[in-house]
Amino acid sequence: MADTISIEAKARQLGSILKDDQVSILAPDRVAYSRDLWPRGLIEFSAGRPAPSPPDVVVWPETTQDVVHLVEWAAGTETPLVPYGGGSGVCGGAMPRRGQVVVDLKRMDRILELDGPNHRVRVQPGMNGWTFEEVLGRSNLTMGHFPSSIFCSTVGGWLAARSAGQASTRYGKIEDMVSGLEVVTGKGEVIRTGNPGAASLGPDWTQLFVGSEGTLGIITEATLKVLPAPEMRVYRGYGFDRVSAGLEAIRRFMQKGLLPSVVRLYDEFDTVIARSGAGRGSEADTLVKEVMGRLTHLTKPMLPWVKVAALRAALSKPGWLNKLADGLLPKLTGQGCLLVVGTEGRPRLAQAEADRIHEEVLRAGGRDLGPRPGEHWEKHRYSVSFKQSGVFYSGGFVDTMEVATTWDGLLRLYEAVKTAVSPLVFIMAHFSHAYPEGCSIYFTFAGSSDDPEQGLKLYDQVWNTALAAVTRAGGTISHHHGVGRSKQAFMVEEHGDSLELFRMLKRVLDPKEILNPGKMSL
Ligand SMILES: Cc1cc2nc3c(=O)[nH]c(=O)nc-3n(C[C@H](O)[C@H](O)[C@H](O)COP(=O)(O)OP(=O)(O)OC[C@H]3O[C@@H](n4cnc5c(N)ncnc54)[C@H](O)[C@@H]3O)c2cc1C
DSSP: OGGGSOHHHHHHHHHHHSOGGGEEOOHHHHHHTTOOSOHHHHHHHHTTOSOSSOOSEEEOOOSHHHHHHHHHHHHHHTOOEEEESSSOOSSSTTOOOTTOEEEEOTTOOOEEEEEGGGTEEEEOTTOBHHHHHHHHHHTTEEOOOOOTTTTTOBHHHHHHHTOOOTTHHHHOOHHHHEEEEEEEOTTSOEEEOOOSSSOOSSSOHHHHHTTOTTSSOEEEEEEEEOEEOOSEEEEEEEEESSHHHHHHHHHHHHHTTOOOSEEEEEOHHHHHIIIIITTTSOHHHHHHHHHHHHHHOOOSOOOHHHHHHHHHHHHTOHHHHHHIIIIIHHHHHOOOEEEEEEEEESHHHHHHHHHHHHHHHHHTTOEEEESHHHHHHHHTTTTGGGOOHHHHHTTEEEEEEEEEEEGGGHHHHHHHHHHHHTTTSEEEEEEEEEOSSEEEEEEEEEEEOSSHHHHHHHHHHHHHHHHHHHHHTTOBSOSSSOOTTTTGGGHHHHHGGGHHHHHHHHHHHOTTOOBSTTSTTO
């Protein structure tokens, strides 16, 4: 039915439910909300298609009742709704299609209750990550959730996509921090989940909605756990000759029950980036500077056009570039693999934990590099991810893939992905988000093609090849970026028959299929 209603009629109907300034069909709004930060959308942008499928309408609800009315309208007119937080998702989860209505939740951005004695906070979904931490910090509290996108992502988006912050090894992922939700289902019902304390009354309904990417309900409120802000952070860097040795060190201290906040092991090439270029350019951008600088002894900064040409040339020969990165560059730099470990909390405890980790790492063959690599990382912890535009300007693309598996399969997974995609794109990785049972691998890949259409084909080929390699090697296809559109095809491989449970829930909670259709496995 939605397609039979004109855009103007939809806006009029929505204008009778919400206030005028909560509804827009203006072209700039429709274009701005036509995508999230899925890099595929950026390639389309380069191809001259800034908004291939803009939503019909953008709305900004301000209360849970607004969301209820929107959902009732959408169910009545069979118009799909796409919940939208910060739009920082990198899998196309918040990307609408024509005919759909984007529901931006950023005006629902209040802290409803800061329950200090019980270390809980009730917050609306549109709360920006950085603002949230700043407000908590005034009461000496923290969530401990620091995704690299903290400046441009929201609490609702974190919960919907099962986000992980940089300190997840100590504080857990967002699913470990949430104790209750308020959700509006596709029938317009308001469901409140969660119990005070660690109750054991049946299944955990909160977790049903965490990670559901807006397909089972729109999150309108969350109750989250908070902790005392750390009084001290201790960082230290260690060198290893090989990735395998660094992984063994991490496994050992994680299985001794030690809980660092930050654990990052960079492979040989990512080490060059982490130690030299972080914050000054994108990873692939830095690669070119580093390679050219080392090989030709260029000391002055390159002219912009030389840089773009060099970047294009380098990325058009990924096989060559990967061999260079694997073989020659580590020898030239002599750096091996960098491990950064951070602990935090009360000063004596943080220091004691750092000391124990230090002993374990040295015992596993690590070379002590002192505190500087960790301090360098902390200074640039939010910079690198936001500096990738240079590669897109030069006609290329960059993307990241975060997968995970158990300790015994990590190296196999790492090698399998590298081998599979090395002929197609330049690839590097670091290992972070460690657990006693395993760890996540964060791959960064960059590619280039002469024209954007070929670039899109290459991009799709790389993802299909990489995800196939991941599933063959027994890894999980995502650790914290979620599914969106980019990983849908592989959901069956990962979830098998349990996907039928999801479809059953969808029929009950969203019978008209108006909540973010075409995402997850549908
Ligand atoms: C530079 C950069 C760095 C990043 N670093 C990290 C990182 O360190 N860790 C990490 O986990 N992720 C990271 N990401 C990915 C992204 O920031 C996360 O997926 C984040 O959780 C998305 O939050 P958002 O508010 O932007 O959500 P959006 O992108 O707006 O939405 C994400 C999904 O959630 C749904 N959704 C949003 N709000 C709601 C709601 N209230 N109710 C129901 N569904 C909703 C959307 O429909 C969509 O499916 C990074 C992204 C970028 C661009």
